[in-house]
Amino acid sequence: MWEYTDKVLELFYNPKNQGEIEETAEQNVKVATGEVGSIACGDALRLHLKVQVDTDKILDARFQTFGCTSAIASSSALTELVKGLTLDEALEVTNKDIANYLGGLPEAKMHCSVMGQEALEAAIFNYRGIEREVHDDDDEGALICTCFGISDTKIRRVIRENSLITAEEVTNYVKAGGGCGSCLATIDDIIKEVQRESALPIAAPASNKGGVATEIRPLTTVQKIALIQKVLDEEVRPVLLADGGDVELYDVEGDRVKVLLQGACGSCSSSTATLKIAIEARLRDRISQSIVVEAVEPLF
Numbered sequence: 618m619w620e621y622t623d624k625v626l627e628l629f630y631n632p633k634n635q636g637e638i639e640e641t642a643e644q645n646v647k648v649a650t651g652e653v654g655s656i657a658c659g660d661a662l663r664l665h666l667k668v669q670v671d672t673d674k675i676l677d678a679r680f681q682t683f684g685c686t687s688a689i690a691s692s693s694a695l696t697e698l699v700k701g702l703t704l705d706e707a708l709e710v711t712n713k714d715i716a717n718y719l720g721g722l723p724e725a726k727m728h729c730s731v732m733g734q735e736a737l738e739a740a741i742f743n744y745r746g747i748e749r750e751v752h753d754d755d756d757e758g759a760l761i762c763t764c765f766g767i768s769d770t771k772i773r774r775v776i777r778e779n780s781l782i783t784a785e786e787v788t789n790y791v792k793a794g795g796g797c798g799s800c801l802a803t804i805d806d807i808i809k810e811v812q813r814e815s816a817l818p819i820a821a822p823a824s825n826k827g828g829v830a831t832e833i834r835p836l837t838t839v840q841k842i843a844l845i846q847k848v849l850d851e852e853v854r855p856v857l858l859a860d861g862g863d864v865e866l867y868d869v870e871g872d873r874v875k876v877l878l879q880g881a882c883g884s885c886s887s888s889t890a891t892l893k894i895a896i897e898a899r900l901r902d903r904i905s906q907s908i909v910v911e912a913v914e915p916l917f
């Protein structure tokens with residue numbers, strides 16, 4: 618299903634440096650451990666570093682990972698990248714370095730490289746007795762995605778470091794937005810704020826993509842329905858499907874968009890929020906601010 622590079626497959630089938638590093642009685646050597654993710658969320662990584670105390674040099678690095686092909690390959694790549702570096706040098710290693718070492722990762726799997734970078738920081742900060750959150754100057758501590766426990770700080774950071782311009786990209790990198798979808802509108806707002814702060818490229822409105830429509834001439838009804846269907850298929854349904862739900866376009870009357878919520882969405886107590894925030898906000902952002910989304914009751 619996923620297109621992996623040869624390097625990813627090589628490190629998945631024959632991972633280098635898998636395992637743990639036990640505490641040692643060796644003189645001048647300490648072991649640092651960092652752990653991120655959770656098995657409940659699908660990925661977890663524990664990284665062990667063997668550090669020469671007087672030089673801060675990483676003598677060995679090993680990992681224990683629960684996760685998919687790219688999580689294991691990213692963890693293995695990380696250990697290869699940091700061996701021989703000092704701790705300060707290792708802190709310069711980014712998720713992009715991990716992905717580059719692997720010859721690239723599928724966009725939807727970039728969160729595995731981010732997990733590697735975070736485990737590395739966690740290990741080094743643990744070793745130095747530093748709270749990771751304290752290290753972020755701009756940490757406002759706001760929890761944005763409750764499904765995956767992702768904070769405002771983490772989202773801003775990954776947007777800045779990887780020049781992300783869409784909420785879908787943020788989902789690919791840190792999973793935020795990939796559950797119920799109710800945080801997607803907030804993620805969009807954060808992207809706009811970061812773009813304003815750092816002059817990142819502004820995402821082109823969907824209405825200007827692919828020649829579907831332009832601002833110059835109003836959409837015809839046929840164009841509008843086609844565009845709504847396209848946004849639902851490409852940007853909304855993948856998020857809902859990941860959470861066991863789905864949505865089907867039922868009808869369009871002017872700016873009223875009627876949809877059928879299905880699966881987990883249809884019976885979910887948060888379906889109203891899913892509708893108003895995830896679907897309506899997305900359609901307003903992409904097509905027209907006056908769109909109103911309504912749920913239609915199924916006939917059976």
Ligand code: FES
Nearest residue numbers: 762764796797800
């Ligand atoms: S709150 Fe972010 S996906 Fe549910």
